[in-house]
């Protein structure tokens with residue numbers, strides 16, 4: 001294990017925190033949480049439910065129902081805080097781990113799971129929910145985000161003063177991604193064109209087995225200064241602070257104030273994905289240390305201490321989580337198999353003769369094994385995930 | 388009809404595409420005030436403004452990656468890559484993102500992007516300025532790849548590419564930029580479809596298949612061959628993906644003999660694909676194996692050796708001799 005991954009910024013003046021690990025509200029000179037306690041209850045619910053989706057997906061993977069799953073365990077506050085700061089007209093470019101952000105966008109978890117089950121590459125319509133497809137190639141989406149933000153500028157959706165119209169882009173990536181050329185090109189681009197791009201870097205300390213120190217010799221939020229825009233580090237396990245900081249950055253972007261880099265200092269409590277083994281690269285101490293900062297526990301402590309929730313609330317939430325898990329499980333198991341023949345139709349707007357010939361050949365060949373036709377037999381309609 | 392160079396034809400075609408559709412934007416390095424290193428975008432920024440003819444930072448992945456975001460937002464970006472050898476930093480964005488976006492999204496997200504690449508050698512340039520990367524792109528599902536060979540095609544094909552809802556890799560034969568021909572700039576629509584090959588010279592003894600800069604070389608070779616009493620057909624493929632080979636098969640059935648010609652290295656090049664398809668389709672009509680003429684499997688050589696590297700009349704006619712010897 002390497003030094004410096006845990007404990008480093010706690011209590012540091014450059015870490016924005018509005019709720020301590022003990023569940024006490026605190027002040028920050030630049031950022032304030034401006035919602036009421038009802039909203040905090042809502043955030044807690046969001047975090048509990050996304051953690052439950054995650055747990056169910058891991059179980060499904062263990063049972064062989066998913067090929068792989070990228071867990072968000074430990075990153076719920078970063079994702080719900082930032083995801084709830086977004087307006088309808090804003091557009092989000094996620095990585096492959098933003099299940100909590102997708103939740104905030106109203107995307108059925110099954111539409112995410114279908115990617116990991118191998119049924120499709122993401123079962124939602126990005127244009128409908130303003131949430132792009134998950135991007136697997138590390139960092140590539142940050143450039144798409146900048147280009148999309150340039151489009152918003154061109155469309156007159158920045159700095160008009162109309163809250164219904166002004167929009168921004170929120171781009172997610174990780175500490176490992178910060179080393180990618182594309183991310184750095186995206187920073188340059190956004191700065192040069194002053195685009196409404198907010199970068200939300202979830203520093204979960206690890207890129208698979210590589211610690212943050214292998215990606216950067218300076219705290220990541222400080223990178224922004226070198227590109228000419230503000231960088232801010234927020235306690236990524238503090239949902240109130242993540243909300244407040246993201247909201248402010250998005251507003252600045254919508255107003256025409258250009259990009260911001262937010263580094264959410266957090267921790268990936270599980271494996272990188274279900275295929276890796278964190279015991280090979282990190283020590284138990286580190287995990288124990290971060291468990292004390294659990295993003296859910298501190299909100300619960302705050303809500304309990306201030307009598308904002310009671311046993312009935314928690315029991316209801318439990319039931320809701322159980323129902324959600326059952327929905328995820330049943331929905332996963334009943335996903336129709338994808339139809340290879342249909343994939344040929346989605347390569348081009350204008351089909352090519354060669355592809356058409358290959359498709360016809362495949363259909364006939366496939367049909368020769370399944371003469372009666374059936375659900376998985378080439379002609380089946382494509383598996384649409386229910387939203 | 389106006390006599391235009393290939394570069395000027397592209398300029399006129401781009402201009403018309405921009406006039407026709409306000410969503411069309413051009414982005415690249417040095418394309419604004421300078422008009423691009425080959426002046427293909429000359430004057431466009433002056434007339435359409437810096438918002439539509441965008442001088443970008445010097446970052447190829449950024450050019451293509453941000454074009455993707457713009458396309459997602461409803462724009463039709465045309466990316467200029469300054470030279471063939473500099474497309475590789477953008478390779479990931481082209482191959483993994485542009486090419487796959489429609490399929491990944493179940494057909495929901497179109498990528499109406501044109502990526503213009505001046506390609507090929509023959510201009511005495513330093514290294515990385517004379518590459519023929521077409522096979523990389525033709526091998527990639529989701530991309531369409533075209534190459535123009537003359538001013539008329541340049542004018543029309545660029546407009547057709549911009550109008551296409553599929554991403555198009557648009558290859559410009561840089562050593563032909565300054566060759567001139569009459570162009571129908573007034574016509575209402577293109578004389579040929581974008582994805583169609585053309586028989587540019589009919590013949591009875593053998594067929595030469597070429598695209599981009601080698602079309603002219605093949606026409607010259609065919610002309611030279613007449614002195615030996617040989618009558619060679621020449622096909623300008625124009626589209627490398629999808630391939631349009633029906634007119635080719637037709638000629639192969641008549642002549643039984645084929646030579647493919649490109650500047651790119653032979654191994655895994657377009658010629659290999661053409662030879663295989665012709666063999667699959669016209670096996671009983673062939674009188675000789677399909678013969679490939681191309682660059683060698685070496686990195687593009689220093690400029691003073693490029694004459695030996697690039698297919699020329701002699702290399703082409705030597706291959707013709709061989710296929711006729713069967």
Ligand SMILES: Cc1ncc(C[n+]2csc(CCOP(=O)(O)OP(=O)(O)O)c2C)c(N)n1
Nearest residue numbers: 097136137138174175176177204206207208
């Ligand atoms: C360009 C690229 N290289 C390598 C990989 C394989 N890979 C997948 S996730 C990952 C680590 C990413 O770390 P980080 O950016 O910190 O994000 P995290 O998964 O920790 O959220 C790697 C190396 C990839 N997907 N893309």
